[in-house]
Amino acid sequence: MAPRGPGGPTSLVPCAAALLLALGVERALALPEICIQCPGSVQNLSEVALFCKTSKLTLHARCCLDQKGTILGLDLQNCSLKDPGPKFFQAHTAIIIDLQANPLKDDLVNTFHGFTQLQTLILPQNVSCPGGISAWNTITSYSDNQTCQGQRNLCNSTGDPEMCPENGSCAPDGPGLLQCLCADGFHGYKCTRQGLFSLIVFFGILGSTTLSISILLWETQRRKAKAS
Template structure:
């Protein structure tokens, strides 16, 4: 479970600016490293390759990227790490926007319980047949073993499984899915703070003002660095 302040408490314009600065800086620093966890590239005939082609995506190493003209970064929508000699899966957060992930043909001994936390878009996974689907079978609409692989299809909304959206969240909060078997609680309108016990407007400027200034500096430094690298080529 994850707790966060209600979005309605933050100044919309300030939140938008800070979010984009933070995400852009973070994304640039990761530099799509998850796409280079394994040598080679996605093949057209593979499951992820076919998905990428049908989605009009662009292949970059082991990733399928969604081309977008509306942002400065590209979302990973597919990740193919099949046959990469992986024994453990612990950190794939660079691909948290993926809709499809293939981890088949790997001697995986275990997968971290939080490896797919935040993967709210993930809808299809291919795993070695002896590896359990993230979050367990109850976190997926369909689970089957086929041709030596375990297929996990249709991630379920953890909050809706009981039919009571806030059953696992504190009073004055709402539940939202946060990856297979995970959920997060956000404060309802006019509530914020620890366990959403404080009522009133969230002090967004005081809390996020210094952070926003820091992200501006980081973004400028990244931009200057990239410009210098471009000139040196």
């Protein structure tokens, strides 16, 4: 039998393995930082793992991701966290989050700005659900955790028609949080200004101001150089 040359099928195997490894490393590097903030992986019996399995999603490190890499579940339990950290907003698309067994601060309301999809939040037993009972359908206390389930839309339950200005509308902004959005064609304070916000005018003013300051600084430095 003739020996296989360097371009034979056998020599392609290491190349293919190297390519797959490179792709795997690239995918691992692309994982959101919040998913690897805490070492280890999600426990098989955790609520996030069960949600991920039931929904036929994929577990990577501490996250449950869909095919597009969107975070739908986050498990940071037992990570010695005093607060979720600056990268926490990467998980604003999550449906379920587990933060139990952490020495968290009790006030987490502002932590969940933009977490409008969140339906299940598991916290340490001594930490209150953000927004309180008015923000959730059910709050259940256990011996080792507190579970907040079914985020409510406060825009539907506030009952205050004057909460947003005449040309604005209410929109949820996370547990116990809401915001007023201006209608199309309105902007500014209390949505009282009509018409589109002019980016040309804005950047024109910004550019002219920057140019004037630059010329002033250049002239000042030039005079100092002459004086010396």
